[in-house]
Amino acid sequence: MFLVDQYLSSGDDSGGERGLLHTWKGYSCSVTPERLLLPRPVLQVSLGTRHGVLLVEGGQVYSFGELPWKQSQVPEPEKPTLESALSGQRVVAVAAGSFHSGAVTEDGGLHMWGDNGSGQCGLSGLSTVPNPTPVAVVDSDTSPPQSVPVLELACGEQHTLALSAQREVWAWGSGCQLGLNVTVFPVWKPQKVEHLAGRYVLQVACGASHSLALVRCLGPQDTHRPPVDKCRQCNQLLYTMTDKEDHVIISDGHYCPLGVELTEDEGMLEVPALTQGLKTSPSEPVLPSYSSTSVSPVPDKGAEPSSDPTHHQDLDKEESALTNGALPVSDSDPSTQLKGGAALGVKSSPYPDEQAVKDYLKKLSEVEQAAKATTSGLHTVLVSRTITTVRKHEIVLKTTFQHSCALSLKKMMNFYLPSGAARPGGPAGLTGVVGDNNAERVRQEDSMQAKKSSSTGDIREEEAEGLRRRLSLPGLLSQVSPRLLRKAGRPRMRAVALTPLGGAVPEAQEVFPTLQTEVWSWGHCEHGQLGHGDSLARLQPQCIKSLNKKEVVRVAAGAHHSLALTAQSQVFSWGSNSCGQLGHMDSPSTVPRLAKMSEGIRVWDVSAGERHTLLLADGDCIQPIIYYSGQQVKEGSGTQQPVLLPFCMNLRYVSNVFAGGQRCVALSDRNVMGFIASLHELASAERKFYCKLCNIKTQILRPLLELESLSSALGQVALGLLQTLAGRFSLLCHLTGQHAASLTANLRRGRDVKSLLILDHAGIFLDSYHEYCSNVGNFQVMGGFQTLTKPSLDFFGKSPELLQKLSECSEENPTMADLLVALFYLPTRHLHEYGRLLLKLATCFEVCSSDYQRLQDSCSKFEALALLLKRKRKDADYTFHFWKSFPGKMTDSLRKPHRRLICESSNKALTLQNAGRFSVNWFILFNDALVHAQVSSTHTLFIFSTHHVFPLATLWVEPIPEENNGLYGLKVITPEETFTLLASSPMEKAKWLRSINQAVDQALSGAGQDTLEPPISRTASYTFYKDGRLKEATYEGRWLAGKPNGRGVLKWPDGRIYTGTFKNGLEDGFGEFVAPIKTLNKNDHYQGHWKDGKMHGLGTYRYASGEVYDGSFQDSMRHGHGILRSGKLNTSSPSVFIGQWLQDKKTGYGVFDDITKGEKYMGMWQDHLRQGTGVVVTQFGLYYEGAFKDNKMMGTGILLSEDDTTYEGEFSDDWTLNGKGVLTMANGDYLEGSFSGEWGSGLKVAGSYFKPHLFDTDKDKTRPLGRMCVCAEDKWRAVFEECWSQLGCEVPGQGDNWKAWENIAVALTTSRRHIEDSPEMLSRSHSRTLESLEVIPQHVGLINMERYHTIRLYLLKACDTPLHPLGRLVETLVAVYRMTYVGVGANRRLLPQAVNEIKSYLNRIFQIVRFLFPDLPEEGGLIPESCNVPLKLWCSSLVSWITLPSLVCLLSRVVSSSALLLPVLLPRLYPPLFTLYALDKEREDDVYWECVLRLNKQPDLALLAFLGVQKFWPVSISDSMPALGEKQPVLSSTKDACFASAVETLQQISTTFTPSDKLQVIQLTFEEITQEVQSLLKQDFLWSMDDLFPVFLYVVLRARIRNLGSEVSLIEDLMDPCVQHGEHGIMFTTLKACYYQIQHEKIT
Secondary structure, three states: OOOOOOOOOOOHHHHHOOOEEEEEEOOOOOOOOEEEOOOOOEEEEEEOOOEEEEEEOOOEEEEEEOOOOOOOOOOOOOOOEEOHHHOOOOEEEEEEOOOEEEEEEOOOOEEEEEEOOOOOOOOOOOOEEEEEEEEOOEEOOOOOOEEOOEEEEEEOOOEEEEEEOOOOEEEEEOOHHHOOOOOOOOEEEEEEOHHHOOOOEEEEEEOOOEEEEEEEOOOHHHOOOOOOOEOOOOOOEOOEEEEOOOOEEEEOOOOOOOOOOOOHHHHHHHOOOHHHHHOOOOOOOOOOOOEOOOOOOOOOHHHOOOOOOOOOOOOOOOOOOOOOOOOOOOOOOHHHHOOHHHHOOOOOOOOOOHHHHHHHHHHHOHHHHHHHHHHHOOOOOOOOOOOOOOOOOEEEEEOOOOOEEEEEHHHHHHHHOOOOOOOOOOOOOOOOOOOOOOOOOOOOOOHHHOOOOOOOOOHHHHHHHHHHOOOOOOOOHHHOOHHHHHHHOOOOOOOOOOOOOOOOOOOOOEOOOOOOEEEEEEEOOOOOOOOOOOOOOEEEEEEOHHHOOOOEEEEEEOOOEEEEEEOOOOEEEEEOOOOOOOOOOOOOOOOOEEOOOOOOOEEEEEEEOOOEEEEEEEOOOOOOEEEEEEOOOOOOOOOOOOEEOHHHHHHOEEEEEEEEOOEEEEEEEOOHHHHHHHHHHHHHHHHHHHHHHHHHHHHHHHHHHOOOOHHHHHHHHHHHHHHHHHHHHHHHHHHHHHHHHHHHHHHHOOOOOOOOHHHHOHHHHHHHHHHHHHHHHHHHHOOHHHHOHHHHHHHHOOOOHHHHHHHOOOOOOOOHHHHHHHHHHHHHHHHHHHHHHHHHHHOOOOOOOHHHHHHHHHHHHHHHHHHHHHHHHHHHHHHHHHHHHOOOOHHHHHOOOOOOEEEEOOOOOEEEOOOOOOOEEEEEEEOOEEEEEEEOOOOOOOOOOEEEEEEHHHOEEEEEOOOOOOOEEEEEEOOOOEEEEEEOOHHHHHHHHHHHHHHHHHHHHOOOOOOOOOOOEEEEEEEOOOOOOOOOOEEEEEEEOOEEEEEEEEEOOOOOEEEEEEEOOEEEEEEEEEEEEOOOOEEEEEEEEEEOOEEEEEEEEEOOOOOEEEEEEEOOEEEEEEEEEEOOOOOOOOEEEEEEEEOOEEEEEEEEEEOOOOEEEEEEEEOOEEEEEEEEEEOOOOEEEEEEEOOEEEEEEEEEOOOOOEEEEEEEEOOEEEEEEEEEOOOOOEEEEEEEEEOOOOOEEEEEEEOOOOOOOOOOOOOOOOOOOOOHHHOOHHHHHHHHHHOOOOEOOEOOHHHHHHHHHHHHHHHHHHHHOOHHHOOHHHHHHHHHHOOOOOOOOOOOHHHHHHHHHHHHHHOOOOOOHHHHHHHHHHHHHHHHHOHHHOOHHHHHHHHHHHHHHHHHHHHHHHHHOOOOOOOOOEEEOOOOOOOOHHHHHHHHHOOHHHHHHHHEEEOOHHHHHHHHHHHHHHHHHHHHHHHHOHHHHHHHHHHHHHHOOOOHHHHHHHHOOOOOOOOEEEOOOOOOOOEEEOOOOOOOOOOHHHHHHHHHHHHOOOHHHHHHHHHHHHHHHHHHHHHHHOOOOOOOHHHHHHHHHHHHHHHOOOOHHHHHHHHHHHOOHHHOOOHHHHHHHHHHHHHHHHHHOOOO
């Protein structure tokens, strides 16, 4: 049965043109078919013993014949009657059993009617079902149970099979033909045939008492089946094994008493003789089905010959591994065509537990396994020719046929261990259906074609794949002695690939029907109709092994015989042959044998009746012909072989034949507009072509590849090319077979142009032909056909009629080489055939229709390819003849398979300018290179001494204007040479210019567009050969006129790699460089900027030693500001240096943190040594400032210890005193004199001791620190210089303002582009900041407040991104500041330097800001306020103290670096700075804090009284309870309630960073106090300091600020000078006074 697809209708009046039904009985000269008239075209017919059912267009069903189950007897049995019970249902498939019928509706529903005595209708309790009744197919394994949609139906005598949409088989009725594990019949409810679960079933067919299923071969995606090592029926082991002394016997001689397996005697029938069995081809390869998304697979390099010396010894005459051909058609004895699988008698049900065997073998012989994978990569079982000796390294496989055959264990291992990991992906399911246009029509493809059935994938698995599902050896090989396994592990034989390796198709919805199929049968077998070589019934489906790899595409079952139709248009038949219905008279008929058809007759549809068979075939003309075999009209007589029905030509274009009972039916079409004829011609041509290709493969290619002399005759290169070519041929052949099957299915179904795969997937065909033709050309160019002549003559003899016939060579007495060339180019002729037939189809449509357009387009593509391939063949021919005449040894080095000659200058048409008088220069242009060959005059002409190859991808040619010198010159530019070629005439010049440019363009684009000239900028790869920096380095990337330019990768042979941008041939821009350091076995790695081939600008260098330098480079040396980290914290000498470098050495100011010693040095360097003034602090609190020389403390210096003991004087080495000095104790006593010795380990002193409070009280010995350290302005000069240079100023402050802005814009744009390549580096807000910064603010003209605010905002944004020069500067300054003052650098004595450093930053950044905004007033300048600011209430109360300068401040804005830049800088520097303040003020803060804690124990009123607050006794405070506005009295116990809002405000001082923000907090605190007092007094109030101070003191105490001393000092040091005398100044003084007051407060 099969599924009907969309029926093509050409109009309302076409009812009489399509689906015409003709019926007849038997065969004799007088039989003429009768035409049954129906209102609509018939789509499908199914025949029972005495009745039939018809499906017509529109989904209606008719029955005819004897229908005894009908309640009212039908008046005219032969007249079709409508099954009205199905009206309203759209039926898509029908089936008739012997006495019952079934129909499948569009939604997958099922209806049955007729005889139900054996439960065949699936409806319990009824013996007959008069009318179509729904039957539920329910999967009870799912939860909840789900109904199963059905695709197609097959009916037998007492049973029915349904094929579900999931491609599973369901059965009901009676008998072992159900394939169910049941003992009670009938089975009323449809049940799943578990034995086929997990497989992809393509079609089912029912005989009277047997069943057939066409199943897709298991691919890698199907190997999830559990392993089976025991018989499912009797639970005994399927395989046994005996380890003898000199061999191992593996036996599968299990015989199942339930009759499921073969017996010995019947096994003998299957293989008549051992020698015959050995002639068989073991297996076909597993080839990829083409997929809609797949590109035609490229031949793998692995297809070329391997280095295995035993490459072609011991090659079996059967079939090389990985072949895909059919057996010769002339081999008439089908028993010799049993596959290796059958000959070896392996079982059908088990699946190998691959992993267990793999793991075991891995343990035993990993080396041999690896060798197997790499050297051969092919997995096959080849049966040895001889069985006379059984050596120790062989395994004996004892088959059920009582004979042994020796197999090399290596082969056995491959037999059980298919290579290649299983790829994921399951059955294709219901989704992609071939070319279905109308959703209303039948959805699924003809079941035989398996729609888009998945292919088995990787062709390397060919033999093991064929057997893996039928063989299970869990734990079997573990019994083999390891000694034998090791011995046998070496590859002794190398089989030849007929298909290229690695041709797996990507996972995708396959669009071509599969040809990798198996036929499974089960049920009764009294006539041998199961095909297993016996007459035993089978309770379970079993694979008919002899049909494996036969590419069966359709099965049919008669009452007691079976048929299988192959893609190569052959018919295998087996079972009852009582009337000759098998189409042959061979016996036994219990195994499939070929029906005897005349040569050239290609069968494409089959059907079987009770005792007859109908075959629909291609004849000599386009119109199909029908053959009949079996029972004739006169009872008892039959046919010897199929006979042609003479009347079939009158039936026009038959699309289907049906047989059943004693009837025959044919469906035909009239040839409307020539369309039907054209479709038939296309399908017929493809079937014929496929058969032709298969014949070439089996009769020519395979025998040639198996010749033992081939390797020596061809040589390694040509042999590899031949194997690749054979692989391509195999793929092309397979594609043709799939296409032929698809076209056949289209004829049997809708006969529709929409579903032609050649239209939708033309690319697959075009690619396959293009690739194949290229491979033929490659073989031809290398002289392959000439070297193949001798082996061919040896094999085919002196009169190669077979070759001449197959190659269709029309020449008289052609040479063997000519015959081989014609044979291999034969497939390309078929392209014209495609073009012709598609055009013929197109003419059946209106010119304006879309179908016409599609057909026309496809036709043009095939014709264009045919022309292209013709040109390619000509090029290959031209090149081959050139090499034949080419002199000297240069041929060997220049002759490459893919290389084609374009033109050459042997006619002196092109010469080299300025060549020597006696030298001859010859230029040869190939499709990939320009070759310049030279010869000296001592040789005869064209015996070349040297040659040079210039790859075309990196060759530029430009014409030299003739007016300059009258010469016809061409300038040729290559990466390392530039030379001028002189042509003999303007014609020659134009010819060579055009040829070179076209060749270059084709080399670059892969397709030769006729462009005027190829791009000057291009991507290409090149290896440098001249001496110099780049010798033997390979560059891959962008080029411009002969030089690397743009992004690229440069690799040196010693492992150095540069990846980044180039300019004019040199590294320039951003790039990465890796250099291996062999001594350390690690790499140096640089990432950063380059200029003119050298590291230049910012970058990070990670040394192999573990050091990391991050900073500036110049001329590939560390130069400018940088940080060097040495070692890690756990290594021997971790340290960090940050500072200035000069030509790779530390020179200038820098900070060195020696983590091991716990010391930090901040000072001057020269040539890697500490030299000049500097400061050292240690983790033990020592502090030194003074002179350094040659890396030592040498000269005058000051040393302080943690307890303030101070030494000032001469030093000679680190911490070593030597010379005059003064040592001052913590209590002020001091020693003055001469000192020597190391600090902390006993000093020698010669001098005087002084007590200052007794003598010289006025003489102050302690002088402030910082006099002998580097002044703040000299620190980090390199950092600021880099910023200035980024702005385009060589000297700070000198340069063009507009150029600076231009540089900023360029830097931002470049960085943004660089970051866009890696978007993860950039947040969205960061990206917006960059965008806003690219807009240059107005930077010239008068500054007012509005513009001042714009500048301030711009600076905030600029300093926020390191991509802006100012942002980079701030980021670096923050890094150096933290580096200096964190860790050991957190020393209180460094506070003055830290504060001065910040002030220095402000001044120097402000200088840059004023350079960018030249009209900004200098430090202390004024900007008038744009509006009058109303003075606050408390301001008026304090106005008597406000001085004139601060009044000016109120009415205008004073420009200061701190106001503009501290908000940017200080938040980032605050942690280290505030730590220093806290350390410095530690003692004072402790005293203050102790006092705060004590005083805060007091309630509010007591504390106010203690502080002397006179006037403002808060009698009550606002209540926070719900009754708003009510006042709550202040009691004597009330605490933390008075002035609470002011206290809260003042506490915020610790959360701010800048002095201005802190002063703002103090101001708000004063406002809060004033407001509270005013609400108390209910009147305005004028403060006096006497009143204000005690209240404020109370607020400060209650605020409990821990480090108030630090806060006060920070404000004092960094506040804006202009506010010191203003109101903020007064408020700050008040706070400071409070701090000192609290410290000295005495509580009585």
